[in-house]
Amino acid sequence: MAVRAMNGSAILRCCAASPPIAAVRCCVHQYKGVHFHRGRQSTKLGFRLSIFQRNYNQVISVGDRIVAIRNYSVQSLVDMVVEELESLRKRGRVRASNKLELKSSEAILENKLGKRVLQKGFLLEFKKDPERVLLAVAQKPDGKKNWMVSDQNGAMTSIKPQQITFIVPGVENFDHTEMLDFVQRAQSNLDPTLLEFAWIELLEKNKSVRVEELAEMIFGSAEPLESYCAHLLLSKDDIYFTVLESKGSFSVYGPRPAIQVEELLRRKHAKEAAEKELQEFVKLLKSAREMPRHSKPKKSSWRTEEKIWNRIESLEAYAIDNCRNDDQKKTAAMILKAMGLAKTASAAVGLLIDIGYFPVHVNLDLLKLNIRTDYPEEILAAAESVLLESPDLDKVDRIDLTHLKVYAIDVDEADELDDALSAIRLQDGRIRVWIHVADPTSLIQPGSMIDKEAMKRGTSVFLPTATYPMFPEKLAMEGMSLKQGKPCNAVTVSVVLHSDGSIAEYSVENSIIKPTYMLTYESASELLHLNLEEEVELRLLSEAAMLRLRWRRGQGAIDTSTIEARIKVTNPDDPEPLIKLYVENQADPAMRLVTEMMILCGEVIATLGSCPVRSSAVVKIMRAAEMDFRKPIRHGVLGLPGYVQFTSPIRRYMDLLAHYQVKAFVRGDSPPFSAGQLEGMASMINMNARVVRKICNSNLRYWIIEYLRRQPKEKRFSALVLRFIKDRVVAILLTEVGLQASVWVSVGVQVGDEVKVRVEEALPRDDILTLKEVQGI
DSSP, rough: EEEEEEETEEEEEEEEOOOOOOOOEEEEOOSSSOOOOOOEEEEEEEEOOOOOSOOOEEEEEEEEEEEEEEEEHHHHHHHHHHHHHHHHHHOOOOOEEESSSOOOHHHHHHHHHHOOOOTTTTTTEEETTTEEEEEEEEEETTTTEEEEEOOOOOOOEEGGGEEEEETTOSSSSSOGGHHHHHHHHHHTOOOTTHHHHHHHHHHHOOBBBBBBHHHHHHHSSHHHHHHHHHHHHHHSSSSSEEEEEEETEEEEEEOOOHHHHHHHHHHHHHHHHHHHHHHHHHHHHHHHHHHHHGGGGGGGGSSSSSSHHHHHHHHHHTTTTTOSHHHHHHHHHHHHHHHTTOOSSSHHHEEEEESSSSSSOHHHHHHHTTTTOOOOHHHHHHHHHHHHHOOTTTTGGOOEEEEOOOEEETTTTSSOOOOOEEEOTTTTTTTEEEEEEOGGGGGOOSSSSSHHHHHOOOOOEEEESOOEEESSSHHIIISSOTTTOOOEEEEEEEEETTTTOOOEEEEEEEEOOOOOOOEEHHHHHHHHTTTTTHHHHHHHHHHHHHHHHHHEEEEEOOOOOOOEEEEEETTTTTTSSSEEEEEEEESSSHHHHHHHHHHHHHHHHHHHHHHTTTTTTTOEEEEEEEEEESOOOOOOTBBOOOOOOOOTTTTTTHHHHHHHHHHHHHHHOOOOOOOHHHHHHHHHHHHHHHHHHHHHHHHHHHHHHHHHHHHHHTTTTTEEEEEEEEETEEEEEETTTTTEEEEEOOOOOOTOOEEEEEEEEEEETTTEEEEOOOOOO
């Protein structure tokens, strides 16, 4: 039983916790102490009863309904029960009509609406803005249509007629100082369940109602306060009543059909349940956000409950602009709003970082571009099988080159080594070099499961934080990569150079080698500098590289060597991971050596494809964006008649394709792919390669900016002026970190000058780096 106190009176009603819409409720109203008046008829909303001397507290059931009666006389009680029994016999229950057929005609509606002209002293409600309505007292006309009003906050304002939402009836000279009290009293008397009782009666009688009539029904009075309460209830209601007719600020309302109300209530309850779940989820987010970083929930813990995971998944999709549907967008937007955040991708990223789901330095590009970072179980199983079987189709044709001193030179953190070098001086004084390339095609075949997976990836992904290999790591490291001191299968390109650096003769053969040294660029450069007698082969490689460089320059090659940065990040998921920055000068002797030998290998493979197998579709590459699969194309930048990428078959699928073609020719077989097939595969592979290149460049820039952010504010950096962009804004190369940026420079600075700059602002997540020129010493 629910008891509602209002204005010193009592409204008593009994109903089940969740009653059906068509259930009949009994509601007894008590007003003005104990004075009751017998009304015109018995209704579901009010029994107007005579007063008797003896009073009882009683709860009585009538049929399957409970009628609650409190402080009523015996006679009053009997009258009520008789009336209810008679009513039940005559009507049964309220009919759940599917259609609303109100008997009121247009004339009746017009009569109900009536006309009321705004006058000074009237109490009205108006829309201040889309979110607020205020009470006000009309003061005086403002022009032909507008009115000056004094609102409940004490402000004078001019309003338009269309802003008025309600004129409180029965008020002529309202004291504006009493508005706040009036509002508070109205708000304290709002009980939305009262509308349900009115809806039942009006639906049964197919009647429409004005605000004053509704106030009389549910409050027993149409006084200003009760009328305003009825208006507020109707204005907030979206279940039981609908507006049938409106004229200005006056409206006539009708009850919605029962089936429609049922559906609206179902939606309301579902919405309330969803809002409750949302609030519980928001509490969870706020709790996680407040935790110390080391105590935050693990990423996997957010997946334990489906509803929680769906919301986290929506936030993640919103953060990377990859929502599958509108529901995910709406869910993420609601969460951000509930958390008091902007509805932006960056806000979603920040929230996911704050709760510990994303690491502070999350690489969003990997997520946005759906880069493959692990392998399916079936691929891993296939790789294990290959390692166990270790097939080698070219075993009988391999030449033994294990007597050669072999240098493998790469960066210090290289996981997979796919090329190495040897050299000797011939008796006639010429230099002979060998470029040994790892031979993954001795283990895998075109069209195999592992080959197809490698083609989908297109290339290994090398980031400052991790490496995602093109082949499963164990297969690449144990089965394909060159290893120091161990026999390794290779494809060896042997070249004899003329004294001017041009190619005198060459050969391409399957081989077995045993790498002697695994050197970093730094250690190789140091050995060259020491000029040790026992490392004469390394000096010969350097000599051959210089011959090749001079020859290529004579062919019109452009020297593109520059300064490049390389970063290694340890523990990238930590908020402050360790960053190691390496700045490499491509003109360094060891880097120049390796570069020239790789270019030489590419020229030989292009030459091989142009002479004996012009129609066999060996891959020819001029630039990343220009290829010909039928004949070599001159590579203008390198100064070569043709060039083929061949030296990184473990890392690049285009190199692997070249191996398939060349090795078939060496065996005397037909190439496995036609020119047309190569063109189709190359299109997809190069598209993936461009995506990976973009990710690698942006991630490298992110970590360089993060590195600069951590440097002391007063630190100065040397910068080389590259070109003018606009006015005094120039493009510069920060030579100590290998990063290009822009800065405003003073008058007199020219291209090629060196200037000093300091970091003003560094925001890696937003890709912002602001520098300022520093004058003086």
